[in-house]
Amino acid sequence: MRLLHTSDWHLGRTLAQESLIDDQAHLLEQVFAAVVDHRVDALIISGDLFDRAVPRKDAIQLFNDFLARVYGETSAAIIAIAGNHDAPDRISFNAALQDPRRVLIRGPLRDRPSALVLKDEHGPVAFSALPFCEVFSAREAFGNTAIASPADVLAAQIAQARLHVPPGARWVISAHAFVEGGMITETERPLTQVGGIETIPAGVFDGAAYVALGHLHRAQAAGAQHIRYSGSWMGFGFDEAGETKSMTLVDLDGAGAVTVQELPLVSKRPLQILTGRLEELLAAGRIPGAASVGSLIKAVLTDEGALIDAIGQLRAVYPNVLQLERQNRLSAIGPGAAAAIVDRRDPPRVISSFLDAVRGRAPDEVEVAMIAEALADAVDEAA
16 A cells, blocks of 8 residues: 655745745645555644644645545545644534545544544555644543643544554554654744643554654654654754655555655745855856855854845845855954945935845834934934
8 A cells, every 4th residue: 555644734834924835735735646646545744734823724625625636636545634833623613525535634632533444455544634632621521630742632532543454454553643753843833832842752552554744844764764753844943955855655564564655746936045145146146047045044244344235136136035144253343334325315325225234134114214214303303
């Protein structure tokens, strides 16, 4: 049986106030193509379908259209769970209309704890969907006040799931958790309160042929080769710049052994960090066909002196500069000196230079208008 494992889509996410919805639509096309081209039997989405509990309308529409397309145009089963970013009840909306033979989308723990069972030439394969759940909600759902950590929550879910696995069936689990040994990025939200223990031992999954994990954004095995994170499908922080994102294609044989292949995903606007002097970066971007021009960019400027409207100059060449950092800020001349070298007969430029020296970016359009209004008021008062 062939599975396609993906997770952490975070539909509706923004990066430095830049919408990523078109980038995500581009990735969904690649997921759909992989389902078709590799003749996938089951698509697994291991949580964080959306970026927030109340998703944007366009994110919901994008997700619903994709599911309808997979269901209507392929024979693949669909297994999806709520992650810690998702609102469980929203994920399970219209659960009563799901085709129990092909679809298992699980939000709250109360919904459909039974497995989705598929068959191939070797026999049955049972899919257990274990959505993320907070400790207090799990206590209520299981009637167990001893549940005190994410590990306890998942242990209770797995114990319940085992009861629904047919004898002799190979078992596939989808979960959203932080398994010991996993490598994090700067963008994962903690799964428990400050000071709590959020990691889970890999041994809790004993008996499963494959464990499709979500939550950590880097593709990796966790404790064993059959316990895997697919990773997020795109970078959500510049610490992930330059990484190749992927989906995980899993072939499950009759004995329950798996072979794994990472299918690379191509971002419409990859994350990139550009480091150098302002003039060097501008010159590089003006070269015809420069690939970085279309990227989402963090610019790290190594200039030591004051710069006039550095972000504005960069965006004239690189439209998607989202962050600006001054690497040599401590050795740069101070904000007063930076303003002093500008022609004082041009007050807007003096103010722009001062702000750029102090905070690393010149005024935006709203701030420019505010400055102009304040200067006009000052001229009127002086008159």
